[in-house]
Amino acid sequence: MRAYEVTNTSGLDGLVLNADRPTPEPGPGQIAVRMRATSLNARDHGVTRGIYGYTKFPVIPLSDGAGEVTAVGPGVTQFKPGDRVASTFFQTWSGGRMPADVSRNSLGGMLDGVLAEQVVLPQPGAIHVPDHLSFAEAATLPCAALTAWHALIEAGGLKAGETVAVLGTGGVSCFAVQFAKMHQAKVFLTSSSDVKLARAQALGADHTINYRATPDWDQEILKQTGGAGVDHVLEVGGPNTLEKSMAAVRPGGSIYVIGAVAGAGQINPRIINRKAITLKGIHVGPRDMFANMNRAIAATGLRPAIDQTFPFADAKRAYEYQASGAHFGKIVISVD
Ligand SMILES: NC(=O)c1ccc[n+]([C@@H]2O[C@H](COP(=O)([O-])OP(=O)(O)OC[C@H]3O[C@@H](n4cnc5c(N)ncnc54)[C@H](OP(=O)(O)O)[C@@H]3O)[C@@H](O)[C@H]2O)c1
Numbered sequence: 001m002r003a004y005e006v007t008n009t010s011g012l013d014g015l016v017l018n019a020d021r022p023t024p025e026p027g028p029g030q031i032a033v034r035m036r037a038t039s040l041n042a043r044d045h046g047v048t049r050g051i052y053g054y055t056k057f058p059v060i061p062l063s064d065g066a067g068e069v070t071a072v073g074p075g076v077t078q079f080k081p082g083d084r085v086a087s088t089f090f091q092t093w094s095g096g097r098m099p100a101d102v103s104r105n106s107l108g109g110m111l112d113g114v115l116a117e118q119v120v121l122p123q124p125g126a127i128h129v130p131d132h133l134s135f136a137e138a139a140t141l142p143c144a145a146l147t148a149w150h151a152l153i154e155a156g157g158l159k160a161g162e163t164v165a166v167l168g169t170g171g172v173s174c175f176a177v178q179f180a181k182m183h184q185a186k187v188f189l190t191s192s193s194d195v196k197l198a199r200a201q202a203l204g205a206d207h208t209i210n211y212r213a214t215p216d217w218d219q220e221i222l223k224q225t226g227g228a229g230v231d232h233v234l235e236v237g238g239p240n241t242l243e244k245s246m247a248a249v250r251p252g253g254s255i256y257v258i259g260a261v262a263g264a265g266q267i268n269p270r271i272i273n274r275k276a277i278t279l280k281g282i283h284v285g286p287r288d289m290f291a292n293m294n295r296a297i298a299a300t301g302l303r304p305a306i307d308q309t310f311p312f313a314d315a316k317r318a319y320e321y322q323a324s325g326a327h328f329g330k331i332v333i334s335v336d
Pocket of ligand 1: 040041042043143144147167168169170171172173190191192193196211236237241257258259260261262282283284285322325326327329
């Protein structure tokens, strides 16, 4: 079968197509999935450059994919051939407390991932996907969508009428807008681009701020909330934006610490206790939350924001496009 492999830490030079990789067959408790679509996440660049941390070489990259079950091994009870499934980011976190070794069990890291024609997953490492979603749409769910859902809905208990600040228009942030609107919250969103701000409004964002034109976007959020601040901040910027997020959140509000797209910076932690802010780290999420999210997506007909779909042969171009930051929402690579 054809599969991509990350062979070393040289970046995209180390990403090679292997046309003769043996096709894996399911053993006891495992299913075989004919992948139809995969999606990229920021961490997949870290894998190619050796800075993600939990990586083996060579590794089949990418955690996020969707396809059809083609065969099941002995003892499989939840799936049958023909079922439409997605991979789960962590293969061993079904629910409850996060296992200590969870980072060693993510697809496209220490475990072979999904940028391949066929993959074999243990039963807890796959999940049925909502009927109304295409394979491309379903392939966007395992990491970015579940991270946003975990933060706002499972950890945050988001309620109708509450306010949410979302940074940028990448994959996690676009899902955050959609889940916030699903729960009738009010969304403040920042972006570097007015064109993307218009797209974010079409997705549901209520108030948009260009963080290049308005570097003090935190003060703008305070102004627009009558000085109160927002109830929740989805923090994907990291050390360079965290202080502004702490300024923009209301006293007693919550900040979900997720990513670091904005680079290095300095943080004065004093405001955390002065405003009694809850800082909650989010690490994707377990399979039972994925099931909750899928139920909500099916009930509301939510459709993920896909910027572009690249053919399998153009996987490197998809990576380059993601690295450019030009995208809005998710980037898909089909397995055609
Ligand atoms: N903790 C977890 O479980 C988890 C899960 C998924 C992702 N992450 C992390 O979360 C971050 C976002 O992931 P993603 O997949 O959504 O990435 P992505 O799709 O590549 O998002 C990139 C976007 O970030 C925005 N951005 C860049 N600099 C910014 C700044 N200074 N202020 C505000 N926004 C800025 C840009 O939006 P505009 O172009 O609109 O300006 C850019 O398009 C990454 O650091 C990723 O590693 C963590």
